[in-house]
Amino acid sequence: MGILNIVTYIPLIGAIVILFFVRKENGPAIRYTATFFAVVDFIVSLYLWFNFDPHGKGVHLFQFRETYTWIPSLGVQYDFGIDGISLLLILLTTFMGIIAVVSSYAAIDHRQKEYYILLLLLQTGMIGTFCALDFFLFYVFWEIMLVPMYFIIGIWGGPRKLYAAIKFFLYTLTGSVVMLLSILALYFFNDGGIPFLNIKGLGNAATFSVLQYHNIGHLIPPTLQFWIFIGFFLGFAIKVPMFPFHTWLPDAHVEAPTAGSIILAAVLLKMGTYGFVRFALPILPDATKQLIIPIVVLSIIGIIYGALVSLVQKDMKKLVAYSSVSHLGFVMLGMFALNPMGLKGSVLQMINHGISTGALFLLVGIIYERRHTRMIADYGGLAKQMPMYATLFLIAALSSMGLPALNGFIGEFTILLGAANKSIVWASFASVGIVLGAAYLLWLYQRVFWGPLDNPANKNVPDVNRRELGMLLALVFFMVWIGIKPAVFFDIIEEPVNYIVQKVDPTYFARQPLTYPPAAPVVVSAVETTR
């Protein structure tokens, strides 16, 4: 039992403890037990952060490996291991796990026991998904996440919770079952082939190992790659969600309870983008390159459409939900620039979006708990009544719109650099999205916090309490840390990103010897001699 398993299953143990040892009437005990396990999980996951070697290459790229046989007759292994990308996402998950639990203290007042059990189960599913290096195992965790989230939306959600929960479930399930077919096609290609369709296999031992597929990806004929990619694309693009597949997102977000929205935005959406960087890109290089243009077009549409729709929302939560469509468009754009700069920005932006949008959902949840309305028109002049809340909201909004010295700027800027490196047209379209992002967030801020405090219902709203302040300050800490010391994070994802670029475009680094990989006394001396 290694460290990754411990991190994955601590929440599950917490869920079991609550199930059997805490009485359902004892609300505080349930809350504190859940918090205890979430905090322990986060602390244990810090072990990964301190013991991770960011310079591991080749066989050491994936660290903390744990491999057990699971279903030998099918070639299924229980295989865990993380690289820098998974590391950051796992830390994001364990951290947002605490936020999700703590933010539910006041908001969830009925069926608390079931709620915290499901929240912890969900966390196990999410961490497992990021750890899995075996397709079968990955798929199992991927599907496990669906069920708790369905219940969280369906039981504790808003007025249209049933509709939103079923829509969420069916959309994601449809995507993932199609993805399963792609996984099977890969599996048979590696193994005996599909004689009926004249697809010759490689004749290797049957396996679901992701790393094996990273190695044989370039051998897959382009047509087969294309179809496999389409399957993966449906699975991941629905989860991201990319432009035409995003319609479940606003419903799910608006109806979900605050913690559900936080987890959904911060972690579940990252499953899609993570799927692209971990599976689709390195395994299917030809199809990736072939489909750059359609995907980039969809991403840019997503960026601008998401921003424009956010601009006209009357409901704060819906506004933040649509802003996710826009931000995830950036992530996809940076990724499909297919250069280290774009990919690094893309990965970092996944984390940034998790923190910033998570914070915004939390803030919307806080005001909703006090006033039971999320309509922008019901507010105005809140800055006078709730100065602390207003300040924190401003920081989160600025972080989300990409103000320098906060995290969002670093991610978006790097993505734009990467995109511009590929095509200046992409970057110019994307920068429109940034401008619109500033517009909808600042306009929201203006309408809610400035102006006269004329709605009498807002006159006695208390400012944030200590519990909320603690959560928000923790989030702000990460916004500032990533904003002023991004090098720490870039360092961790450097090697995985180079690995992916190498897989997609094997000649990339050969074409630019001076810039990448940035190792180098050799480079320095070369510069000096030319002087």
Next chain:
Amino acid sequence: MTWNDMIYLLPEIILTVGASVMLLVPVMGARGTKLSAKWMMIAVLAVTAISLIVCSHAVETIVQSRQLQAMFALDAFSIFFKLLFIAAIGMLVMLSEDFLAESRYSPWEYYSLLGFALCGMMFMASGVHLITIYIGLELLSLSSYVLAGFYKSELKSTEAAMKYFILGAVSSAILLYGISLIYGVCGSLNLQDIAAAMSTIVQNDALMFGIMLLGAGLCFKIAAVPFHVWTPDVYEGAPTPISAFLSTASKAAAFAIFARIFYVGLHDFHLGWSNVLATISALSMILGNLAAITQDNVKRMLGYSSIAHAGYILLGIISLNTLGLRGILVYSIVYVFANLGIWATVLMLRRHQYAGERVDDFEGLSHRAPLWAFAMVIFLLSLGGIPPTAGFIGKYFLFAAAVKAGFGWLAVIAVLMSAVSMFYYLRLVVAMYLREGIEAEFAITTPLKIVAGVCLAVTLLLGILPAPMIDQVIASSNNVAVRAGLTPHAGR
């Protein structure tokens, strides 16, 4: 027929004697009434199971006569299915107890009919000769007709039995006609002889016609579209434990003979029948799942869902590879246990004079019986094929088999339809967890608890640690795979 042959048939003989004795108990007057029909049935089942295991070891050293060898095989494949049937019938006995106690009909007749049906199923599993298979099938069918109409005085039950009987008789006739055509061309009814004869035939319309008729008859038994119309009506009208029986054990038996006939007997004509069956499979999945969405009656919904599941299982037949064959075995287990768990819940619920038949009857179950509601969610997820339940492993095998065989389009329909199926399975979850309606009424009894507990344990355990089951399935299906000309070890 030699004494040695008796060893091969001993489990069936014991069962037949046991069931006959049970039929006679009521006429023995006052002495008989002191016995409990349920416990006697369970004892008969236990003895049958034990004798089956003992005989299966004993026959390794005993030579079978040539005549019996051509008709009946006690191989790993049949033992696998027989044990599954016995387990399923055992659980059905548990499910039936309270139901029978509330009615005014004799439990002795009921259990003895179940025993005869089981005997028929065991012959089906062992049959390697079309006549053995047909006789087993008829024994099962005749018992099922009577059981479906067991509530003589209730209109619905009589109607169900009538429909089932008339359509079943017609389908048996079609099946027999197909068998006779095959006999006419191949000159034998033993499956291996048929296969040997077919390997020399390139094209023969009479044979193709015979195969089609045989397939149609079998499709009626597994309720595949377009031979499915009886299913929802019969499931709705029959006494609920009998609906449970028809949708689990009885169907698994039909899958067993379907697999054996097509894998062992007809594999050479794969190109001829695979596309027809693929169409039937696609139609079953689409129609079964779409029709189930609109049902408010849970028994009807399960009827349509079982049509869809027949479509999934057909993937295993169509693909004709080791994965498909194993998939049929795996799916049979998975499907029987998940379905029995759901039927146990239906039986547990009480509303008016009927058991919990409407989706509304499940409302609020999570408040009153949280553990039971949780088990129900697991069963439904298993039928929908969501990991980490056993249903996912079953669907994995069948979908993989279809992809491997090159039926990509069919696999796409299958996965999309299994996503659709979650829609109506979730309707029950919604009723149990998300609706704050009238509280569900129910009566949890120990036998029901045992059945649900066993089903839950199997469904979860096989989903999380499937390796032992898969190894067992591989061992059980190897001989059939070899007969079908498949190399079990290379095929994976």
